[in-house]
Amino acid sequence: MHxxxxxxxxxxxxxxxxxxxxxxxxRVVHVDGFRLRKPEDGLQAAGDRFHSGQSGRVxxxxxxxxxxxxxxxxxxxIELIKKQLESLLRVVQLESRGQAIxVDGFRLRxxxxxxxxxxxxxTEIFGYAGTRCNCDCVFCCNKGNPAxxxxxxxxxxxxxxxxxxxxxxDYFLPKPGYxxxxxxxxxxxVMIHPHFFEVLEATREKSAKAFRITTNGECLTPEFxxxxxxxxxxxxxxxxxxxxxxxxxxxxxxxHPKTAIESLPLLTEAGIPYALVIVPWPMDSxxxxxxxxxxxxxxxxxxxxxxxxxxLAGYSKYFSHEKLxxxxxxxxxxxxxxxDLRETTASPIVVMPSxxxxxxxxxxxxxxxxxxxxxxxxxxRSGLTRGDEILKLGSVVISSRPQARGLLSVLQGNEAGxxxxxxxxxxxxxxxxxxxxxxxxxxxxxxxxxxxVIFMGTGLRLSYLESLRGVIxxxxxxxxxxxxxxxxxxxFEQLLAESHLFGDVRLDIGVPRNSFFGGNIFMGDLLVVQDxxxxxxxxVKGGGYRPDLVVIPSTPFSLGGWGRDLTGRVYLDIEREVxxxxxxxxxxxxxx
Amino acid sequence: xxxxVFRYELDGGSELVYSDPxxxxxxxxxxxxxxxxxxxxxxxxxxxxxxxxxxDRSTVHRIFPHEKESSERFE
Numbered sequence: 001m002h003x004x005x006x007x008x009x010x011x012x013x014x015x016x017x018x019x020x021x022x023x024x025x026x027r028v029v030h031v032d033g034f035r036l037r038k039p040e041d042g043l044q045a046a047g048d049r050f051h052s053g054q055s056g057r058v059x060x061x062x063x064x065x066x067x068x069x070x071x072x073x074x075x076x077x078i079e080l081i082k083k084q085l086e087s088l089l090r091v092v093q094l095e096s097r098g099q100a101i102x103v104d105g106f107r108l109r110x111x112x113x114x115x116x117x118x119x120x121x122x123t124e125i126f127g128y129a130g131t132r133c134n135c136d137c138v139f140c141c142n143k144g145n146p147a148x149x150x151x152x153x154x155x156x157x158x159x160x161x162x163x164x165x166x167x168x169x170d171y172f173l174p175k176p177g178y179x180x181x182x183x184x185x186x187x188x189x190v191m192i193h194p195h196f197f198e199v200l201e202a203t204r205e206k207s208a209k210a211f212r213i214t215t216n217g218e219c220l221t222p223e224f225x226x227x228x229x230x231x232x233x234x235x236x237x238x239x240x241x242x243x244x245x246x247x248x249x250x251x252x253x254x255x256h257p258k259t260a261i262e263s264l265p266l267l268t269e270a271g272i273p274y275a276l277v278i279v280p281w282p283m284d285s286x287x288x289x290x291x292x293x294x295x296x297x298x299x300x301x302x303x304x305x306x307x308x309x310x311x312l313a314g315y316s317k318y319f320s321h322e323k324l325x326x327x328x329x330x331x332x333x334x335x336x337x338x339x340d341l342r343e344t345t346a347s348p349i350v351v352m353p354s355x356x357x358x359x360x361x362x363x364x365x366x367x368x369x370x371x372x373x374x375x376x377x378x379x380x381r382s383g384l385t386r387g388d389e390i391l392k393l394g395s396v397v398i399s400s401r402p403q404a405r406g407l408l409s410v411l412q413g414n415e416a417g418x419x420x421x422x423x424x425x426x427x428x429x430x431x432x433x434x435x436x437x438x439x440x441x442x443x444x445x446x447x448x449x450x451x452x453v454i455f456m457g458t459g460l461r462l463s464y465l466e467s468l469r470g471v472i473x474x475x476x477x478x479x480x481x482x483x484x485x486x487x488x489x490x491x492f493e494q495l496l497a498e499s500h501l502f503g504d505v506r507l508d509i510g511v512p513r514n515s516f517f518g519g520n521i522f523m524g525d526l527l528v529v530q531d532x533x534x535x536x537x538x539x540v541k542g543g544g545y546r547p548d549l550v551v552i553p554s555t556p557f558s559l560g561g562w563g564r565d566l567t568g569r570v571y572l573d574i575e576r577e578v579x580x581x582x583x584x585x586x587x588x589x590x591x592x
Numbered sequence: 593x594x595x596x597v598f599r600y601e602l603d604g605g606s607e608l609v610y611s612d613p614x615x616x617x618x619x620x621x622x623x624x625x626x627x628x629x630x631x632x633x634x635x636x637x638x639x640x641x642x643x644x645x646x647x648d649r650s651t652v653h654r655i656f657p658h659e660k661e662s663s664e665r666f667e
Contacts, residue, residue: 004646005614012621023599037613065601078600080624086605087620091613108598160596167596562628570627575639576656 072568144319217260317518348372354457377452401459485524
């Protein structure tokens, strides 16, 4: 009577044991049989035994357990294995040489089974060094992460982290484009890891790609920079936040604010381009914050910063239950200050998220307007100026910012020599000639993307509308609810108004609240499954009817490529809970 | 150097939906598989919300405990 069940279990266990080994108390156990967990059945006959493949081996000194929640985000087949094992172990007792055994864990048998397609950016190796921090920034976004997030870190010895990084490097295959699935948590300060340079040097032997390293700068002594120089191409994202040692010390609580501040001319001398990152935080008053912003930008400019990046700060309800500042007041004043600073600063300055500035100041969005130019870049030396709008590249008419960015990237990659650009400047058309070989520091073909042109963010591709139409057609939907975000909605509405693709469809645009993170967070990419479920339920209740289809941009679910949100929950749960078909629209993040 | 060992702990699993352990085993397996795949028939994606045992084709067992029955979904 139980034979089909027994055979089902046997096959399940056999297939599982081809990819994992079972363990108890950190040691691998050899499993060669099982019994159903019913006292009256007794042991199974020999014919019910399964073969576990190669004989088990016993090992001591096991590494730490990995987080299954983290795995659910990046490689949910591991969570699948765990759940399958747990469901099987409720009904069977495993055996080894006729004796009942218990298991409490499993390990991956062959890492080569777990390779995933990857762009093989070197950060995928040394990012794992960022498990600790030597600062305690008052605005640190990691302080605002709830325990249910799938991105948490767990404590391990540095030597074990190093062993993992070196194993990852063994399976880092840039040529076919594969590496091990990620297990990255929150990334802190990579430079303080005791094995940081060993990992970097080993990674350099396998990849010629630029090392893009984010740091608070506390480690950037002359000796440290000298070692970094030997590993070029390197690009540093330096979270300086203030050029004033006393203010920086209060903002970041590091022990070496002057090391970070004095690193700028050293990086320039070493030929290492860097972005200077500032998080304006109204610690004392908004005006003091803005005055310091101006001083810090001026300092960066004097030291030939490749880029100044001003990150508009928000915080979750886990960071603070109280309102710390008026977000609109702070953000709008920062953006206004940045726009003034651009008039007097040669280093390009961007605000993140850039769509906030675009929505506030640009009547026509998604345009290919030049916000800044990297010093000494082909674009800067060609005579392009800030404010130019690119109309044509060679003979190709430009109709959107993503198109301009894409074509400039292609040009840079082709090393085509020269190209002509037609721009609109002060109401007139001007032609400039780009010479791809005319450049010097801080521009570098290895670390720049668009020949030195800085835009106001990535923009929205017009092809997204065509993809949306295709999704709608595949469902024969007539009433569609498209879930957007506060920042993206104005640009999306503009593109819709300019499009003729949706005349026969009712397309409602909704903006779910970031209830999971709360605080003053309002970013689409930080929405989770429950936020979408709550909004759809409210929408249906409010209108008294339901749409034929809900479409959601894929970006809140794109971190691991498996459709999981930041808590590790699969987007399919939205449809399961609300009973309305849900499709993801593949698209890229708005962050550059 | 030997490969770093990726280890994962077993912790007993999530809440039981069915009291019949063999039925629950199948339900849990389907539920977890459906979080990583979308079944297809030919080229057509198929949404699965239940299953029947081959020995009892008259009884439908739900896979997702919180999912609405099609008759419960609002019009």
